[in-house]
Amino acid sequence: xxxxxxxxxxxxxxxxxxxxxxxxxxxxxxxxxxxxxxxxxxxxxxxxxxxxxxxxxxxxxxxxxxxxxxxxxxxxxxxxxxxxxxxxxxxxxxxxxxxxxxxxxxxxxxxxxxxxxxxxxxxxxxxxxxxxxxxxxxxxxxxxxxxxxxxxxxxxxxxxxxxxxxxxxxxxxxxxxxxxxxxxxxxxxxxxxxxxxxxxxxxxxxxxxxxxxxxxxxxxxxxxxxxxxxxxxxxxxxxxxxxxxxxxxxxxxxxxxxxxxxxxxxx
Numbered sequence: 469x470x471x472x473x474x475x476x477x478x479x480x481x482x483x484x485x486x487x488x489x490x491x492x493x494x495x496x497x498x499x500x501x502x503x504x505x506x507x508x509x510x511x512x513x514x515x516x517x518x519x520x521x522x523x524x525x526x527x528x529x530x531x532x533x534x535x536x537x538x539x540x541x542x543x544x545x546x547x548x549x550x551x552x553x554x555x556x557x558x559x560x561x562x563x564x565x566x567x568x569x570x571x572x573x574x575x576x577x578x579x580x581x582x583x584x585x586x587x588x589x590x591x592x593x594x595x596x597x598x599x600x601x602x603x604x605x606x607x608x609x610x611x612x613x614x615x616x617x618x619x620x621x622x623x624x625x626x627x628x629x630x631x632x633x634x635x636x637x638x639x640x641x642x643x644x645x646x647x648x649x650x651x652x653x654x655x656x657x658x659x660x661x662x663x664x665x666x667x668x669x670x671x672x673x674x675x676x677x678x679x680x681x682x683x684x685x686x687x688x689x690x691x692x693x694x695x696x697x698x699x700x701x702x703x704x705x706x707x708x709x710x711x712x713x714x715x716x717x718x719x720x721x722x723x724x725x726x727x728x729x730x731x732x733x734x735x
Contacts, residue, residue: 469646470559471579476507478573483509484521485586486528486567486576488559489645495528496648498586509574522589522648522661529558535569536561592664593647596726598680599639603632606676607663610647615667616676619658622666627656643726686728688720694728705731 472486474497484499499512499521508516511531512523523531537547539556553560567576582590591611598606603619619638622628631638631652640653649657672680686694691711692702705711706721711731713721 471582472567472576473579473583474509474567475575475577476573477575479507481507482583483507483574485579485583486532487586487646487648490559492645493558494525494645495532496525496646497523497528497531498589499523500585509572522659524649524657524659525645526657532558532562532567534571535565535567589661590646592661594643594650594660594663595647596680596684596724597641597643597650597663598676598683599641600676600679603638605641605650605663606672606680607650607667609660609664613664613667614670614672615664616670616672617663617667622658622662625656625658625662627652628658631656643729684725685714685722686725687722691721691723691728694725695731 470488470490472488473482474484474486475481476483482500483503484497487496487498488494489496497512499508499516501521503512503516503521505513505517509531511527511534515521515523515527536558537544541547544556548554548556551560551564562576563578567574591609593610594607595610596608600606600616605617605619607615607617609615619628619632623632637652637656642651642654644651644657644660647660649659650663651657688699688702692699695702695705697705702711706713711723711727713723715722
């Protein structure tokens with residue numbers, strides 16, 4: 469994951485943080501909470517008015533695309549050659565331009581760590597989500613909270629009505645980049661903060677944990693398949709502490725599916 473401060477050059481003030489997940493090529497923007505409709509980037513004024521400061525991957529990408537050369541540019545080949553780029557990549561072009569745009573005074577600057585406001589929100593990111601029944605999910609968060617979430621409460625989000633009526637789609641739930649959202653079929657997203665806010669704190673029931681084990685624990689063979697690597701590669705990752713098994717055995721280990729997915733984000 470790469471991190472960039474979003475800075476307003478006119479006011480010499482940081483307005484937010486841009487996160488880029490290399491493996492998935494996805495963006496998430498975290499805005500500072502002291503913004504209002506007058507000092508927030510234009511694209512985000514509507515969200516700030518609603519006190520929404522974690523911007524979805526879709527809208528974050530729109531902000532990025534407003535600031536770079538589009539892939540359909542007629543002379544894109546010569547532009548790539550001039551900058552010694554092998555292929556078109558949004559992040560490469562954003563770094564080349566430093567995120568500057570003629571429409572505003574914003575630019576980006578690479579940082580080595582998340583600011584405090586982003587770290588605080590990150591604690592409500594999801595690390596595991598298990599589909600139960602009747603449109604409910606069992607969700608585990610970075611701050612160690614366990615919540616049972618009824619998606620019927622979140623039906624204002626586009627596509628949730630389809631999720632609630634299609635069991636296959638419902639069971640396709642996955643953790644989005646960095647745990648900032650959950651996604652169904654990698655197309656219907658719900659932000660983690662919304663899931664957290666409507667979820668009910670709970671001491672999980674045995675049935676829920678059994679379902680969790682069935683759906684979210686993978687063995688060595690499944691893990692190698694997910695990571696598209698050999699057993700030797702997987703053994704190296706374990707030795708280097710990139711991935712920690714939840715149970716070790718001479719015949720093979722068991723791993724959390726969410727931990728395996730996180731390998732893509734951090735390595």
